[in-house]
Amino acid sequence: xxxxxxxxxxxxxxxxxxxxxxxxxxxxxxxxxxxxxxxxxxxxxxxxxxxxxxxxxxxxxxxxxxxxxxxxxxxxxxxxxxxxxxxxxxxxxxxxxxxxxxxxxxxxxxxxxxxxxxxxxxxxxxxxxxxxxxxxxxxxxxxxxxxxxxxxxxxxxxxxxxxxxxxxxxxxxxxxxxxxxxxxxxxxxxxxxxxxxxxxxxxxxxxxxxxxxxxxxxxxxxxxxxxxxxxxxxxxxxxxxxxxxxxxxxxxxxxxxxxxxxxxxxxxxxxxxxxxxxxxxxxxxxxxxxxxxxxxxxxxxxxxxxxxxxxxxxxxxxxxxxxxxxxxxxxxxxxxxxxxxxxxxxxxxxxxxxxxxxxxxxxxxx
Numbered sequence: 001x002x003x004x005x006x007x008x009x010x011x012x013x014x015x016x017x018x019x020x021x022x023x024x025x026x027x028x029x030x031x032x033x034x035x036x037x038x039x040x041x042x043x044x045x046x047x048x049x050x051x052x053x054x055x056x057x058x059x060x061x062x063x064x065x066x067x068x069x070x071x072x073x074x075x076x077x078x079x080x081x082x083x084x085x086x087x088x089x090x091x092x093x094x095x096x097x098x099x100x101x102x103x104x105x106x107x108x109x110x111x112x113x114x115x116x117x118x119x120x121x122x123x124x125x126x127x128x129x130x131x132x133x134x135x136x137x138x139x140x141x142x143x144x145x146x147x148x149x150x151x152x153x154x155x156x157x158x159x160x161x162x163x164x165x166x167x168x169x170x171x172x173x174x175x176x177x178x179x180x181x182x183x184x185x186x187x188x189x190x191x192x193x194x195x196x197x198x199x200x201x202x203x204x205x206x207x208x209x210x211x212x213x214x215x216x217x218x219x220x221x222x223x224x225x226x227x228x229x230x231x232x233x234x235x236x237x238x239x240x241x242x243x244x245x246x247x248x249x250x251x252x253x254x255x256x257x258x259x260x261x262x263x264x265x266x267x268x269x270x271x272x273x274x275x276x277x278x279x280x281x282x283x284x285x286x287x288x289x290x291x292x293x294x295x296x297x298x299x300x301x302x303x304x305x306x307x308x309x310x311x312x313x314x315x316x317x318x319x320x321x322x323x324x325x326x327x328x329x330x331x332x333x334x335x336x337x338x339x340x341x342x343x344x345x346x347x348x349x350x351x352x353x354x355x356x357x358x359x360x361x362x363x364x365x366x
Contacts, residue, residue, distance in 0.1 A: 010253075017188060017347055020057045021338050022177040029257035033177050042264045047147050047172040048072060051334040054177060055115060058341035071112055073143030075120025076150065078109050082121075083128045083138050090129065096209055098129050099326040104202045114197035115337035122333055123147065126326035127154035133322065148172055151330065156318055163271055168317055170268040171310065174261050175328055177335030179254070183207040183214065184332075184339050191340035192350040200340040205329050214328050218321040219248040220311035224277060224285060233284055237292050247289050249308030251300075258303040265309035275316035282312055 023032040031038040034053040041050060052068040086105050090098035102125035109117050128138035139154045148169035152160040160168075178184070187204035191197070208214035227236045240247060252259055269275060286304055293302040314324055343350075 016180055016185060016350065016352075017339075017343065019180075019339070019342060021054055021335065021342060022179050024179040024254050026252075026254040026256050029255055029260050031178065031260050033173075038174055038260055039264050042170040042173045042268070043166070045173060047169050047176070047331075047334070050173050050176055051119060054334055054338035055341065058338035058345070060345060068116070069146070070143075071116040072120040072147055073141070073145070073150075075109065075112055075117050076124045076141035077143050078112070078117070079106065079121030079124040080128075080138070080140050082106070083125065086125060087128065087132055087138075095126075095129050095133050095322040096325050099126055099329070100202070100205060100209070102126075102129060103205050103329070104198075106198055108196075108198075115341065118197060118201050118337055119330075119333045120147075122326070122330040123151040124154060126323060126330055127151065129326070130155060130320060130323040131157075134320075151327075152317060155323075160317075163273070164317055167268040167272055167313060171265060171313055172331040172334075174264050174306070175310075175331035177332070177338065181213065182210070184335060187336040188339050188343040188347070189350045191343040192347055194344065197337055197340050201333060201336050204332075204336045208329055208332065209325055214325050214332075217249075217307045217311040217314065217324045217328070220308055221277070221315055221321060223248045224282060224311075227281070227285060230281055230284055233281075233288050234292075237285075237288055241292060241296050247293065247302075249286075249311065250289055250293060250304060251302040252305045255303065255305065256301045259305040261306035262304045262309050265306065265313050269309055269313045269316060272313075272316050275312060277312050277315055279312070282308075 021034065024030070025032075033041060034050060034057060036045075045053075046065070048069040049065040051072075052063045052065045055063045055068070082102075082105050086098075086102045089105075090101050093101065103118075103122065105125075106117055106121045108114060112120075124141055131138055136157070139157050141150050141154055143150075145153065146165065146169070149160060149165040152164060152168055180188075183204040186207040187200045190200040190203045227233055237247065269279070286308060290303060310328075311324070314327060315321075319327055
């Protein structure tokens with residue numbers, strides 16, 4: 001005897017929480033973060049301001065942008081003190097795995113919230129690990145700088161241009177929150193047990209590292225490298241689809257039309273004026289991929305997603321591919337910490353049911 005009923009695959013359509021933080025309309029291609037559309041936020045609202053908004057909504061207590069900027073600067077300074085120990089403990093690990101250890105090493109700091117320690121500390125540790133991978137010494141943070149500006153300075157050991165800092169800031173804002181994605185759900189589950197934000201964010205980062213969640217921007221560049229020239233675009237894409245390969249940077253679990261974040265980041269790339277990637281080639285690849293996918297899978301909408309232009313933007317900012325996931329985490333931590341706060345303030349222990357599909361033992365006496 002088996003005892004089971006149908007359940008939505010992947011929990012599609014199952015409501016797990018009520019949130020004031022972000023909303024996705026997959027049919028219309030709309031993302032709202034803290035009450036505004038993402039294309040209205042990026043380039044106008046800085047990461048510190050958006051983070052303050054998210055924390056205000058989550059905690060029910062007003063948090064100011066200036067207060068957040070100061071707290072993140074102080075947190076970067078405190079996190080830098082952990083760098084020697086983190087580097088020593090992660091000598092044989094690649095950057096993505098080493099960053100998991102680094103996040104877990106963050107701990108409470110007197111005078112700062114756990115959320116601020118995490119949001120300020122993550123880019124410091126990501127930069128130090130990336131520089132170690134290139135044989136370079138870590139760069140100390142400057143607490144007077146903005147988060148995006150200082151992140152690039154720590155990564156590259158030089159002051160970025162205003163356009164570069166603005167472009168990364170647009171990315172941080174765009175990637176700050178995105179509904180009930182896998183890593184955010186993980187953060188809420190852990191927070192629902194009343195675990196502290198350090199535990200919740202460490203678990204969230206582990207979820208982010210999976211290739212079905214945060215690991216795809218790097219392979220977009222691998223795809224563009226493999227195509228190489230304009231005359232190979234059509235044949236390369238056709239052959240990839242015949243093999244059943246996934247075209248990186250296209251399709252999304254939620255969006256049935258174009259991912260709104262793709263256009264936000266495309267504009268950020270254009271603002272830089274010069275990139276290592278041939279933007280003409282990238283645009284032709286995008287156009288041909290969309291057309292080929294529409295022909296091959298007419299009943300399954302597969303349009304450009306955030307990963308396509310994320311890869312091009314981060315590459316243009318001289319951020320190496322192995323650091324893409326930690327930099328993604330340094331943006332999404334604003335949302336993770338906010339969701340953890342909101343879950344503990346308004347939710348309860350998350351304990352869903354499961355459907356048993358195994359064999360039932362015989363009833364007594366049978």
